[in-house]
Amino acid sequence: MLRVGLTGGIGSGKSAVARRLADLGAVVVDSDRIAREVVAPGSEGLAEVVAAFSDRVLAPDGSLDRAALGALVFTDEAARRRLEGITHPRVRARSADLVASAAPDAVVVNDVPLLVEVGLAPTYHLVVVVQTDVAVRLDRLARDRGMSRAEAQRRIAAQADDERRRAAADVLLTNDTTLDDLHAQVDALWRDRLRPYEENVRHRRAVRTRRVVLTEPDPTWPQQYARLAARIRHALAPADPRVDHIGSTAVPGLAAKDVIDIQLTVPSLADADALADRLADAGFPRFPGQWWDTPRPAGSGRWEKRLHGSADPGRPVHLHVRPADGPGWRYALLMRDHLRADPDQRAAYLVLKRDLAAVAPDAGAYATAKDPWFDEEHLRAEQWATQTGWRP
Structure with a gap:
């Protein structure tokens, strides 16, 4: 229904x-x-x-x-x-x-x-x-x-x-x-x-975008996120979990795929699994299969998560469900905040995104091609976090 x-x-x-x-x-x-x-x-x-x-x-x-x-x-x-x-x-x-x-x-x-x-x-x-x-x-x-x-x-x-x-x-x-x-x-x-x-x-079916098409910054992305986050919180009430807007649509002025990335914080992956049906009923079904983030630096172990999407064909969403204080959870917030704070790296990332979207429009290839840049960006972001006293 x-x-x-x-x-x-x-x-x-x-x-x-x-x-x-x-x-x-x-x-x-x-x-x-x-x-x-x-x-x-x-x-x-x-x-x-x-x-x-x-x-x-x-x-x-x-x-x-x-x-x-x-x-x-x-x-x-x-x-x-x-x-x-x-x-x-x-x-x-x-x-x-x-x-x-x-x-x-x-x-x-x-x-x-x-x-x-x-x-x-x-x-x-x-x-x-x-x-x-x-x-x-x-x-x-x-x-x-x-x-x-x-x-x-x-x-x-x-x-x-x-x-x-x-x-x-x-x-x-x-x-x-x-x-x-x-x-x-x-x-x-x-x-x-x-x-x-x-x-x-x-049918518990999430919308999947397989082709990378960058759109110009949309000033309503934060407002769209706020509506989605409110639905997630309502679905999980009376619990009041942390919900964050992450990814490129959370960085003002950055062109991006028109997909709202959201991070839902849970105590553990077992808790994430226990919430799956409630999220699906609210319109956020889980993508099938196993999902994890690319570790930074490489070789630091697999960062497991649960990935949900949106059943709404008019609003693609990636809902990343990650354990609190885990490396993938921290990394998502660190990258967002560093790109918000550093206009030079934001501009460099935009150039990379445009170049890769032109030559690697498949979503999987596009994500993999960005890995070398993010390996270096991770080091810059950690230095910035140390210098500024950043906390997630």
């Missing part, structure tokens, strides 16, 4: 995306609909809302007057938090029931308006954000919901801003033009990413 979080600001067109995904075969869990269910007439939720806000929030027929309640909470932060404390636990419980009843091969899309605000992003394999220009949203809210401009602006201001949503987004769908354009984006997402991702999670 693939768990997808879908969100977007009020008036962004998130519901149109949810409907299209449902048409394509997704199981959509609509938090707005569930939020109405948990405060339906006769429910415990409605009784608690009335106890908190008085019967001013009731319509003549005994149902919840959502407009009256909205007028109270969208201008009062404390009131909104009080309402969320009543409704959110009930919405989460009902959503969990619906997810549990879905088929094992389902793509389950949780349509959650406040996904970013309540910190749910790490609980999903993928987060999809629908982004729409504020002016367009204001026009839609006036046209489709009859809101005054002032009320629409208050509703928008009460939610996370576009920058916070973009930071949480693995996929950003832009909905500033036509419905046909939005549908085309959703169809491509379903075909090229969601369905293959679900199959990979179900």
Whole structure:
């Protein structure tokens, strides 16, 4: 099962995306609909809302007057938090029931308006954000919901801003033009990413990149790492292991293969093996076979590790699981920090990478061809560590 979080600001067109995904075969869990269910007439939720806000929030027929309640909470932060404390636990419980009843091969899309605000992003394999220009949203809210401009602006201001949503987004769908354009984006997402991702999670299959293609530095690599690390930590909770961004994408200004390298610290390889299923369930299956790092200096013994990848075809990952304080663990952090600190060696490494990518595009040959340079770089890095007092 693939768990997808879908969100977007009020008036962004998130519901149109949810409907299209449902048409394509997704199981959509609509938090707005569930939020109405948990405060339906006769429910415990409605009784608690009335106890908190008085019967001013009731319509003549005994149902919840959502407009009256909205007028109270969208201008009062404390009131909104009080309402969320009543409704959110009930919405989460009902959503969990619906997810549990879905088929094992389902793509389950949780349509959650406040996904970013309540910190749910790490609980999903993928987060999809629908982004729409504020002016367009204001026009839609006036046209489709009859809101005054002032009320629409208050509703928008009460939610996370576009920058916070973009930071949480693995996929950003832009909905500033036509419905046909939005549908085309959703169809491509379903075909090229969601369905293959679900199959990979179900079959414990990690995406492998075998050809070296260098891309220019991407300023969002650290942000992408942060989202991945949050998912890893969520999968391993309540433990709080050390997780580090390593490799070339962790060095600002360095061109690299578009693969995020992550180091997960464990007490031992036995502990790494015990975590394998939980990581796979979270979308990080283990690569088959035995894996180890090239020792520096040569002949110092094999540095064993466990290597996981990403089941997401849209975001290749190498997740190196290494024992704390082991030589491979230390080496990964030392190389990253030395290249960050030394612009001359960073420039030299970039020249080497470009030259080798041109003549040795196979990933295995590319890695082997870099060994002589790293043998020398290791000595330079150790000298730097001694001079600066560096510690991992």
